[in-house]
Amino acid sequence: MKDILRKAIERELPQINNYLDKLLPSENAPPEIVHKAMRYSVFSGGKRLRPLMTIESFRWAGGSGDEIYPFACAIEIIHAYSLIHDDLPAMDDDDFRRNKPTCHKVFGEAIAILAGDALHALAFEILARSGKVEIVEDVAKAIGTYGLVGGQVADIEFEGCDVSEGDVRFIHERKTGALFTAAVRVGAIFADADENALNAITNYAKNVGLAFQITDDLLDLKGNLKKKGSNIYSDLKLDKATYPRAVGKERAFKIAEKLVQDAKKVLPDDRDNELLNAIADFVLERTY
Amino acid sequence: MKDILRKAIERELPQINNYLDKLLPSENAPPEIVHKAMRYSVFSGGKRLRPLMTIESFRWAGGSGDEIYPFACAIEIIHAYSLIHDDLPAMDDDDFRRNKPTCHKVFGEAIAILAGDALHALAFEILARSGKVEIVEDVAKAIGTYGLVGGQVADIEFEGCDVSEGDVRFIHERKTGALFTAAVRVGAIFADADENALNAITNYAKNVGLAFQITDDLLDLKGNLKKKGSNIYSDLKLDKATYPRAVGKERAFKIAEKLVQDAKKVLPDDRDNELLNAIADFVLERTY
Numbered sequence: 189m190k191d192i193l194r195k196a197i198e199r200e201l202p203q204i205n206n207y208l209d210k211l212l213p214s215e216n217a218p219p220e221i222v223h224k225a226m227r228y229s230v231f232s233g234g235k236r237l238r239p240l241m242t243i244e245s246f247r248w249a250g251g252s253g254d255e256i257y258p259f260a261c262a263i264e265i266i267h268a269y270s271l272i273h274d275d276l277p278a279m280d281d282d283d284f285r286r287n288k289p290t291c292h293k294v295f296g297e298a299i300a301i302l303a304g305d306a307l308h309a310l311a312f313e314i315l316a317r318s319g320k321v322e323i324v325e326d327v328a329k330a331i332g333t334y335g336l337v338g339g340q341v342a343d344i345e346f347e348g349c350d351v352s353e354g355d356v357r358f359i360h361e362r363k364t365g366a367l368f369t370a371a372v373r374v375g376a377i378f379a380d381a382d383e384n385a386l387n388a389i390t391n392y393a394k395n396v397g398l399a400f401q402i403t404d405d406l407l408d409l410k411g412n413l414k415k416k417g418s419n420i421y422s423d424l425k426l427d428k429a430t431y432p433r434a435v436g437k438e439r440a441f442k443i444a445e446k447l448v449q450d451a452k453k454v455l456p457d458d459r460d461n462e463l464l465n466a467i468a469d470f471v472l473e474r475t476y
Numbered sequence: 477m478k479d480i481l482r483k484a485i486e487r488e489l490p491q492i493n494n495y496l497d498k499l500l501p502s503e504n505a506p507p508e509i510v511h512k513a514m515r516y517s518v519f520s521g522g523k524r525l526r527p528l529m530t531i532e533s534f535r536w537a538g539g540s541g542d543e544i545y546p547f548a549c550a551i552e553i554i555h556a557y558s559l560i561h562d563d564l565p566a567m568d569d570d571d572f573r574r575n576k577p578t579c580h581k582v583f584g585e586a587i588a589i590l591a592g593d594a595l596h597a598l599a600f601e602i603l604a605r606s607g608k609v610e611i612v613e614d615v616a617k618a619i620g621t622y623g624l625v626g627g628q629v630a631d632i633e634f635e636g637c638d639v640s641e642g643d644v645r646f647i648h649e650r651k652t653g654a655l656f657t658a659a660v661r662v663g664a665i666f667a668d669a670d671e672n673a674l675n676a677i678t679n680y681a682k683n684v685g686l687a688f689q690i691t692d693d694l695l696d697l698k699g700n701l702k703k704k705g706s707n708i709y710s711d712l713k714l715d716k717a718t719y720p721r722a723v724g725k726e727r728a729f730k731i732a733e734k735l736v737q738d739a740k741k742v743l744p745d746d747r748d749n750e751l752l753n754a755i756a757d758f759v760l761e762r763t764y
Contacts (some may be wrong), residue, residue, distance in 0.1 A: 213621055219629040222621050273593060278585035297566035298632050301589065305561060306625040308593065312600045313616035316609040324612050328601035333510050337594040341507040344586050446764055 189473060193466040196240065204239045205231070207257040207266065211314060225295040225303035226310075230268045233286045236381070237400075237467070238371040239264045241393065244463050245375030249385050256378055259323065263371045270336055270367070272300050273293035279291035316373070323377050330370035339363025345475070346429040353443075356434045360401040361394065368397030388454050393466060399471045402444040405430035407475070408439060424438040441472075448472055477761060481754035485524075485582075488531055492524045495545040496552065499602060515585040518556045521574045525688075525755070526659040527552045528682065532751050533663030537673050544666055547611065550602040550715035551659045554615070557595035558624055558655070567632070604661070611665050618658035627651025634717040641731075644722045648689040649682065656685030676742050680752060683739035687759045690732040693718035694725060695763070729760075736760055736761050 208230055215221045239260035246256040275282040275290040276297060282290050292300035317323050329335060335409035339362025345353060372393040376386050408433055451468045455461040496518055501511045525547035562587060563570040563578040565586040570578050580588035603612050617623060629649025631752040634643060664674050697720055719728035739756045743749040 217621075219621065219626050219632065220634065222625065222629045226621075248478055273589055276589065278589060299629065301561055301564065301566060302625050302629055304593075305596065305619075306621045308596055309616045309620040309625065313613055313620060316613035316616060319609055321604040321607055321609055321612065324609065325601055325604035328597045328604060330599040331593075332601060333505075333507065333594045334512075337510065337590050337597065338507050341510045341587065344590075345509065372686065 189470055190299040192463055193470055196244070196463055196466075197236075200240055200243055203254075203257060204236050204243075204264065211258060211261050211265070211310070221295065221299055222303050224472040225291055225299050226268075226307055227270050228267065228294060229291045229303065230307070233289050234264065234267070236264060236402045236442060238367060239370065241371045241396075241467065242375040244467070245389055245393075246388065247375075247377045248459060248464060249376040249379035249381035250463070251375070251379030253334055256375060258314050259374050259378060260371075260419050262311040262350055263367065263374060263466055264329075265307050265311040265314070266336075266370075267367060269304045269311070270331070270340075272304040272307070274340065276300060279340070304448035318374075318378055320377060323374055326373050326377065327370045330366040330373075335362050335370075336367030339366065342445035343429065348427040349429070351434045353431070353434050356429050356431050357398070359429055360398055360431075364401040364404075365394050368400065369393040384456070385459075389464075391454040392451045392468070395447040395454070396468050396471060399444040399447035399451070399468070400473055402431045402440050402447070403471055403474060405432050406440060406444075409437065444472060460462060477758055478688065478754040480751050481758055484528065484532070484751055484754075488528055489524055490530075491542075491545060492527045492549060492552065493519070495549045499546060499549050499553070499598070502507070509583065509587055510594055511589050513579055513587050514556075514595055516582060517560050517579045517591065518553065518595070520576050522552065522555070524552060526555055526655060529656065529659045529684075529752075529755065530663040532675055533660035533681075534667045536662075536677065536747060536749070536752060537664040537667035537669035539663070539667030544663060546602050547606050547662050547666060548659075550599040550615075551655065551662060553595050553599040553602070554619060554658075557592040557599070557630075560595070564588060567628070569620040606662075606666055606675060608665060611662055613643070614661055615666065616660045618654040618661075623650050623654030623658075627654065631716065636715040637715040637717070639722045641719070641722050644717050644719050645686070647717055648686055648719075652689040652692075653682050653685035656688065657681040672744070673747075677752075678743055679742040680739045680756070682754050683735040683742070684759055687732040687735035687739070687756070690719045690728050690735070691759055691762060693720050694728060694732075697725065732760060 212227055212230060215227055216224055242260035242263050243256055253470055272283060274280055275285060276292055283293055284290060291303060295303065312324060313325055330455065331340070332333045332423045335381050339359050342359045346359065369390055372389045373386065376389050431443060437445070448471060452465050455464060500515055500518060503512050503515055505511055530548035530551050531544055559573065560579045562568055563573060564580055571581055572578060572750050579591060583591065600612060603615055619625065627647050630647045631651055631682070634647065657678055661674065662676045664677050719731060736756045736759060743752060
C-alpha cells in the first residue's frame with residue numbers, strides 16, 4: 189500500500205467511524221434490538237474504502253471542510269445494508285463475514301431483514317440533509333434494479349450457469365461498480381464539480397469497482413478465513429459467476445490490471461490524482 | 477362510503493395506477509424477474525388509500541395540477557415494499573394477500589427480498605424528483621426505526637406477550653400511522669403548506685392511521701378470506717399485539733370511533749375538509 193493511502197486511512201478511518209457512531213441510533217434507544225443489529229453490522233471492521241472515496245472525490249473536485257463526512261457515511265451505511273441482505277439464508281446463506289457471525293446468525297432473520305431496511309432508509313435521511321436532491325436521485329438509481337439490486341438478481345440467476353466474460357461484467361458492474369460509482373459521485377456533486385470532472389471520476393470509479401470485484405474473487409480462491417474474514421469459497425460453493433470462473437485466474441488478474449490502468453488514465457492531468465491513483469493501485473495489491 | 481369518496485376513488489384510482497405503470501420498470505427490461513415481482517406486488521389490487529390521501533392533502537393545502545401524482549405513487553411503492561418484506565417466512569410468513577399468493581410464494585424468497593429493496597430505492601428516486609429534500613428526509617424518517625421499521629420490530633417482539641393498550645398504540649402508531657402521516661405530509665409540503673396546516677393534517681393522519689389499524693384488526697377477527705383477501709387470523713395465529721386482544725372488540729371499536737372524531741376535529745374550519753372527513757369515516761365503515 190502506498191504511503192499516501194496508508195496516511196489517508198490513518199487520518200480518515202477514525203473520523204468516518206466517529207461520524208457513523210453519531211449518525212446511527214443509540215443501542216439504548218428503543219427498539220434496541222434493531223439498533224444493536226444495525227451497529228453490529230456497520231461496526232464489523234470494514235475497510236471503509238467507499239466513504240474514503242467519497243471524501244477524496246469531494247476534495248479532488250475542489251471541496252473543503254468536514255461537511256462531506258455524513259454523506260460519505262451514508263454510502264457505507266448502504267454498503268452495510270446490502271451485505272446484511274446478501275448474507276441471508278434465502279440469498280447467499282453466509283454464516284460469517286469479516287471473521288464474525290453474520291447479522292442474521294446473531295439477531296435472527298427477521299431482525300436482520302429489518303436492520304437492512306432501516307439502514308437503507310437512514311442513508312436517504314442523511315443524504316437528504318445534503319440539500320441536493322440530485323445526490324439522492326443519483327444514489328437511489330445506483331442501488332436499484334439498474335444498479336446494485338439488478339446485480340444481485342443477475343448474480344442469483346447465473347448461479348450454476350456457464351458464464352461468459354460479458355455476463356460477469358454485467359453482474360459486477362452493477363453489484364460492486366454501481367456503489368463505487370455512487371460513492372465518488374456523491375463527493376463530486378457535493379463539491380459542485382463540473383460535468384467533465386464528474387464524468388472523469390465516474391469512469392475512474394467504474395473501472396476501480398470492477399477491478400475490486402475481480403481481486404475479491406481471486407482472494408476468495410486463494411484466501412483463507414483468517415485473511416479475508418468471510419466464508420472462503422462461499423461464492424464457489426454456490427457456483428457463482430466470477431471472473432476467475434469465466435476466464436481463468438491469470439486472465440482475470442490481467443483484466444483487473446488493465447482496469448486499474450484505465451481508471452488512472454481517465455483522471456485529468458491538471459488535478460491532484462495521487463490518492464485516487466494509490467487507491468486504484470491498492471485494489472491490485474490487497475490481500476484482504 | 478360517502479358519495480364524495482366514491483367519486484374521488486373512481487376519478488383517482490385509474491390515474492394512480494396509470495402513473496404507477498409509468499414509474500415502474502417494464503417487465504421486459506432486464507433483470508425481468510425482479511421487475512415482474514415488483515409489478516406483481518404493486519398491482520395486486522390495493523385500495524390506494526395512501527396515495528389518495530397524498531393527492532387530497534396536496535389539494536387541501538392549496539396545490540393544483542398533476543405534478544403530485546408521482547410522489548403519491550412513491551408512497552404506495554413504499555407500502556408495497558413493506559408488505560413484501562412483512563409477508564416473508566422469517567417475518568409474518570403469510571402465503572396470501574388480497575386473495576393472491578404473496579410475492580415470495582410466486583417468485584421465491586430471494587427475489588421477494590430484492591423486489592422489496594428495489595421498490596424502497598425507487599420510491600426515493602421518485603421523491604427526489606420533487607426537488608424538495610425535506611420531502612425525502614420526512615419520508616425516510618417515517619419509515620425508519622422510529623417509524624415503520626420500528627413498528628415492525630416491536631410487533632415481532634410483542635408476539636405472544638401480554639400487551640397493554642399503550643403497547644399496541646406504540647406499535648400501530650409506527651407500523652401503520654407513520655406511513656399515513658408521511659402520505660399527507662408529502663402532499664402538504666409539496667403544496668408549500670404553512671406550519672399550522674401541516675401540523676393539522678399530520679395530526680389528522682396520525683388518528684386516521686391508528687383507527688385504520690384497529691378496524692383492520694377487527695376485520696381480521698370477523699373477516700373471511702374472500703372479503704379481506706389476506707390470510708384470516710394470520711395475526712391471531714402469531715399471537716400478535718392487536719387492539720381487540722388488548723382491550724376487547726367493543727372497546728377497540730369505540731377507540732377507533734374516538735380517533736376518527738379527533739381526526740376530523742383537528743382540521744381547521746376554514747378549509748374544504750369534506751373528502752378528508754369522508755376518508756376518516758370510511759375507516760369505520762369498511763368491510764375489506
